[in-house]
Amino acid sequence: MPEIGTISLAAALAAALYAAATFGMAAWRRSEELARRARWASVAVAALETLASLILFYLLGTSDFSVRYVAEYTSRNLPPFYRLVAFWGGQAGSLLLWSWILSLLGAVAAYQRFPGQPAMGFAASSVAFAVDVFFLLILNAVTPPFARLSPVPPDGAGLNPLLQNPGMFIHPLTLYVGYVAFAIPFSFAFGALATGNAGRPVWVQAVRSWTLFAWLFLTVGIVYGAQWAYVELGWGGYWGWDPVENASLMPWLTATAFLHSIMAQERRGMYKAWNVILVALTFLLSIFGTYLTRSGILSSVHAFQDSALGQWFFYFLAAATLASIVLIAARWQQLQGEQELESYASKEAGFLFSNLLLMAMAFAVILGTLYPLITRWLGQGEITVGPPFFNQVVVPLGLALVLLMGLCPFLGWRRTNGGQFKESFLAPALVGVVVAVGLALAGIRIPGALVAFAIVAFVLSSLAAELWREASRQALKNGEGVLRALGRLLARERRRYGGHLVHVGVAVMIIGMTGIGFFQVHATQSVQAGQAITVGGYRFAYNGLLEKRQPGRDVVMADLEVSDRQGRPVASLRPEKVFYPDGQNSTEVAIHGNLARDLYVILAGWQADGTTTFQIYVNPLVQWMWIGEYLLVVGTLLALWPGRRPRLQGSGADGAAAGSGGDDGGPAPAWPEERAEVAELMVEARDLSKRIGERLILQGISLQVPRGQFVALLGPNGAGKSTLLRVLSLLSPPSAGTLRIAGQDPLEAGDSLRRRLALLSHNTFLYGDLSARENLYLYGRLYGVENLQARIVQVLERVHLTLFQMDPVRVFSRGMQQRLAIARILLLSPDLVFLDEPYTGLDLEAAASLNSILAELKAQGKTLFLITHSFEAGLELADQVAVLVRGRLVYQAPSSGWSVEQYRNVYLQKAGSVK
Amino acid sequence: MRAYWRQVGWILWKELRAEWRTRQTVTSMAIFAFLVIVVFSFAFDPTRDVTRQVLPGILWIAYLFAAVLGLNRSFMVERFNDSLLGLLSAPMDRSTIYFGKAAANLLFVLLVEALSLPVFLALYDVLPDLRLEELLLVLLLGTLGFVEVGTFLSALSANSRSSELLLPLLLFPVALPVVIASVQLTAVLLAAPAAAGAVAPGWAGLWSLPWLKVLLVYDGVFLLLPFLLFDYVLEV
CATH class of the missing domain: 3.40.50.300 (P-loop containing nucleotide triphosphate hydrolases)
Structure with missing residues (x-):
């Protein structure tokens, strides 16, 4: 069985080489015939990698410890679900996942048609499969997932307990799809540059939807990651500015910038070079992030350290960067904008500012992440900048960005009508001020929090006001009810209001971030059974420890009764410590949450005399973060949902024949x-x-x-x-x-x-x-x-x-x-x-x-x-x-x-x- | 199928015949390889350990750059009198042209290697613990891979105006896996301190490394690709 896996990976490498070469040739020759062969090869790559992946799943599921990977990451007592999920628990498996997803997406992209410019699609597919060749090379030569282990151990080493969380299923998967999917827009950028199509509408169409797709998955991956960190890592927070977290944030920021400025290109033919650069940068950063965390040059909680692999990534990154620079430079003429910026009070300028803010954030994150390396090169030892640096730099920039989100609906293309702007801007601004004043009167005196809440209120009300104004205008025009007009408006302008819903989601997430950032209350205390701890107005009464034996693990839990200020019972919480046979242990946080706050209890330890230590957090408003996430997903899906599909599907006539005689009406003469x-x-x-x-x-x-x-x-x-x-x-x-x-x-x-x-x-x-x-x-x-x-x-x-x-x-x-x-x-x-x-x-x-x-x-x-x-x-x-x-x-x-x-x-x- | 290989044979015959008359390609390649080997022997003291480490690099630089000289000529000669058109209009599968030329190029480069390897072994004092059979196999596989890709790209670049420049530019990146694998294997076989020790002697030890497999896969893939693509490379 493992041999079949090895063979199919080798065959996939050969097929991917063939697909890349043939697509390249097809682009060069503009030959539909060659492209047809290459498409078959791309399907073959996807099929072979799917086969290899299914085999790995099978081996993991059946605990075949003669395979090194299975023995290293699973054990007999691991629940079946985690046995399968261990697929991406280690180096080789996660690389296989990368390559597998890429082959699937690549095969889909290979079948996309671009009437009039078929060569762009061919060149893009060639690049996509060239990237896949790189991963397949690694899988074949450096970290073969099907390597055998001899002698066969009786049991495997088991999965890192931290990874045994339901979030482990969804978080890496979505994150990977996000990372990998950026390879497709990158390929299209490359293909368009190579075939001289960069900056043309056909390119914008192709790249926008793929980027949005990738962005959706990356976003979900990041937020799920935050949720996983919050629930599983047990330090009371959700984002620690760890290099791995930053690695995912960097491409997210550049991709977000791209999704905005591409609109200016679509509508006004502006920022062409900038958009190509952003697409390339996004992919390069996602590879760079992988390189940083895989190579072991930076240490992180969830890095796999392997310097040999790091080298491969380094060379790949260097080659891709160089190629991008050369291509962009070569096509610079073609990437000149068609229009000048007419006014700073316009949508175009809004996109420009938001891009500047996003790039500043990305730069800050890169700088902060690389700071230890920089100081090492400067001979000052490794100095790590902690969360304070990031919070001080990124949070204000982020708030400015959110503020811009609220302004944008009022800005028009080209230039903004000043009178109208004031009129529509006034009410939301007032809402913001009222919220800030109201909260201040209610006793909140932290300036940062007041600003944040005011901005959120401003954004939400401005988005709502814009929607309402538009709906009533439509209603007036068509003589129908406002609600009915609203419904039709949402259905018709899916892209626009999908985008607005994403903004609402972000604003809602900011509520959660502000809550936990400014109002978190925390205490670490040791108590005997029968005593109680009071944190943030809640009384946590400790009733003693319980022990439970489960297959493959021993669980010790503490029993706590929580009541509020008035003495009403709120919840009973049982934080756990889990011990595994191999001596590892993990902490299971107990959380009781509602929309107002989370009660978050960690069982830190206990002594022989029964003194037990707890870390207790009261985290206000955290749940809004997850709610915001769902809004964001729905909004993105709305924006992605194909509306009046711009004709991407080929008409059946192949590119080579298009434009020549052939279609002069009547049936072919019977010759x-x-x-x-x-x-x-x-x-x-x-x-x-x-x-x-x-x-x-x-x-x-x-x-x-x-x-x-x-x-x-x-x-x-x-x-x-x-x-x-x-x-x-x-x-x-x-x-x-x-x-x-x-x-x-x-x-x-x-x-x-x-x-x-x-x-x-x-x-x-x-x-x-x-x-x-x-x-x-x-x-x-x-x-x-x-x-x-x-x-x-x-x-x-x-x-x-x-x-x-x-x-x-x-x-x-x-x-x-x-x-x-x-x-x-x-x-x-x-x-x-x-x-x-x-x-x-x-x-x-x-x-x-x-x-x-x-x-x-x-x-x-x-x-x-x-x-x-x-x-x-x-x-x-x-x-x-x-x-x-x-x-x-x-x-x-x-x-x-x-x-x-x-x-x-x-x-x-x-x-x-x-x- | 026999007809196919007969056609390949005639192309090969033509290449060998023409080369025999001038001996230009092999001579210039051989002189180049000698020069590289000799010049490096002045630069690096053969008795030092450092030299051991760079030996595989020297060997392959000499051979691969020499090979590029020959590969450049491979399709350039066809530009004279447009004779490639004559071959293309012949009633045969066009990949025969590729295989005939690739075989000729392989023979030329192997000949150059056979001539200069003894010089190399003598000058750098690696005879004592030499694993000759394995080294010959690695030379064969590495050269094969390089020549396969090189012949392919030579056809591709021959139509462009600056083909002498274009070929190495295309060839080295594409052939990188072959170059890396060959150098790594050679390092093991010449017992360079960097790579020695970790690998058991004999074929099994060599096989335990990924590199031999990389070479085999690469050689295999580029044996197949021309079958499918060469028609399009030559299309005019």
């Missing part, structure tokens, strides 16, 4: 019959077009060449003659249209069809370092010419090169080389010969001899197709003439027996008339 009439067509082209990169070189080319005909194609330089020849001679597939050579479809006939045709060009295709004979021998072998040696002697004779057959072609004159090239054609004896300016550089005698050979070929019934822009040679043999100008056939006619003068006239007339 099998047509073909039956004119037997033996050597070339049949219908509506061919060829696109190279962005340029359409050939357009709507239709032509037919019957067997034995000599067609001359004239055209000025740059008309697309050589391209047409390459398409017809099967060197390069057409972008659209149909082509048959000798009655066969090249795609069905395969490579062997090329045996029937050959190309004689002004370039001779000869190898200078091989002798004349060897050149012919090589091509004869490759074409499978029978009786080769004798034929070579024959054709060398025909072009009078027998004497020089052993000399390297390098020393031949131009005329001799061309003769040898002709000998090559004679040797291969194709049915259809394409001639690409074969007279170039030939003297009169050589040209005459080429002429006689061509006449000979024609007499043998070969079909010849000549392209030229000169009128000196070859034309007297032609049966048909065609003129190609700017990629279109502008003239086609039979021309047997024409004089050079006639050709010249037609050419001048046709090639001149288009200009």
Whole structure:
């Protein structure tokens, strides 16, 4: 079983490499065909990683201790739920989770279509799978999750007790999805930069929804993490500014900034470069965070320390950063904004300020997190800045940001109408002031708290006022009830009001943060059974210790009765200490909460004489934090919910064919019959077009060449003659249209069809370092010419090169080389010969001899197709003439027996008339 | 399938024949490799431990940079007279061109290695505790991986104007896993103090490291990729 896991991870690596390479190639070639293969590969990667993950789940579930990972992170007595959750309890598993999620998201993104700009999607998928290749490399080479353990231990080491909490299921999972999902917007940024689409609306659409998706998960992950810390870590708080916590906050701040300023790009084409930078920064920071906490260069509660792995992350990060900088610099021109900022009292400016605040917070967090490293480099030892630093810097910035949230609904695009602004701003501001004054009168004298509550009140009332104003305006306009108008407004403007709901959620969370931040009451006290502790107006009466044996753990709990100031019973609380057989123990906090406050009791320890020590916290308003979180989730979902979907789905026509003929109405003409009439067509082209990169070189080319005909194609330089020849001679597939050579479809006939045709060009295709004979021998072998040696002697004779057959072609004159090239054609004896300016550089005698050979070929019934822009040679043999100008056939006619003068006239007339 | 490999054989024949006539590629690669090895032997005192540590690096720098010289030429020669078009219009699967060229490049680089390895071993005094068979295997696998990718990218870059510059720029990042794995394995085999001790002697010890597997997987993947992609690389 583990072997299957190992194999599927190796196979996933190979498939991911293939997907990345093929998508890259597809983007480069703009080939839908390649992209289709790459999509299959992306599905294969996702399937293989899913298989590997299911196997790991299975091994964990069945406690197969022969696998090192299972033995290190689970044990027999672990409840089944935690056995499975141990999947992401350790290094290898969590990396597998990363990679697995990425492969799933990558496969989804691979199927997204971007009509008009398919290459951007291909390039993006290429980047996404390149990132996955990195993780798969680590999984295959550095931390294989399926590594065996020998001898097989009787029992495993078990899961860290701190991780045994229901939150353990949801917190890392959501956090990981958040981190990983940022790889997709990053890929799109990369893909758009690489294909020159950055700053275009197609990019904004793709990136915005993916970022919002990632942001949602990261937010939920962070808040659940805070909740987990609060409930499980048992120190009375929810956020300790630990490096791991900061690592998740940094990308969150930049992503939040992006989600705001992208709106300015969407509406007004502003801040393009800034947005690309933010997307790149967000992903790089999420990798950086992983690197910081994985490498062991910073110590943290939940870091996995492994310096070898750290190196990998470091190199990856360095490479990704460098590549981002180079790409952004290369496309800087394209990222210039379309509009200037017109006024500082506008939505655009609001986004700018909020971005500045968010970036300042992000910078402060980065600085604070890295401070120990910086001081170490400066030779001052590791100095850790604690929560005070962060609180002093980040909290004021955060409050300013929230204030801005309240102002934003009143700001208009471009510039704000001053009168209207005052009018709508006044009431919410008043509400804020009233709340502050009211609270101050009620006895709250902490300035910070008053400011915070005032701002929250301001934000909530301003959001409500805006909604109400808009609803009543609608109601007035449509003559319906305000509530009904409100409902329709919310349904229609989901994105806008989803965003507002997120802001409400944040404001509500601030209530909770302010409560616990400013009004927490705390006491640590030791008491005997029968005594009581009074904290924050609550009386905690201690009744003694109880002991309980459970499978795999011993639980000691203290029994406390809580009553309030009036002596009414509130709750009975039982904080626990849990002992595990391996000597580890953990603390289970007892919490009794309502919307006003949490009672939070920790059993710190006890002595033989029965003296028991408790840490007791009264945490006001904490629950609002979790309520705010749910509002935020609902708001984000509303904003994400597809409304009138901007057409992202492809119309079915693939990118390569889009834009070319094809859709000119009516059913395709029934041309099998047509073909039956004119037997033996050597070339049949219908509506061919060829696109190279962005340029359409050939357009709507239709032509037919019957067997034995000599067609001359004239055209000025740059008309697309050589391209047409390459398409017809099967060197390069057409972008659209149909082509048959000798009655066969090249795609069905395969490579062997090329045996029937050959190309004689002004370039001779000869190898200078091989002798004349060897050149012919090589091509004869490759074409499978029978009786080769004798034929070579024959054709060398025909072009009078027998004497020089052993000399390297390098020393031949131009005329001799061309003769040898002709000998090559004679040797291969194709049915259809394409001639690409074969007279170039030939003297009169050589040209005459080429002429006689061509006449000979024609007499043998070969079909010849000549392209030229000169009128000196070859034309007297032609049966048909065609003129190609700017990629279109502008003239086609039979021309047997024409004089050079006639050709010249037609050419001048046709090639001149288009200009 | 036999026809396919026969075509590959003819391409290989052409490469070897042309090289035999000029001996340009192998000569310049060999001289370069010699120079690197000799120059480094002046720079680092062979008796010192530090030198032991940088030996694997020196060896692979010499070989890989020499290989880039040859790889650069691999598709450049096809630009002369546009002969690649001649090959492309031949009735065969185009990946035969890749395999023929890759085989030729592999032979050239292996030849250069065979010529310069004795010099290297002698100059740096590593003969006493040499694990030759293993070293040869690592050289073979590492060179194979590098040449596979190199030939592929050489085709890709040959169409661009600054292909001599482009190839190394593309090649080294893409071939990084091969380079790292080869250097790590060589470090173990040359018993450089940094890596020695931890690994048991013999094949099993070597196999216990991830690097040999990385090499095998990489070599395998790039053996397959051209089958699928080479058509598109050459598309003109």
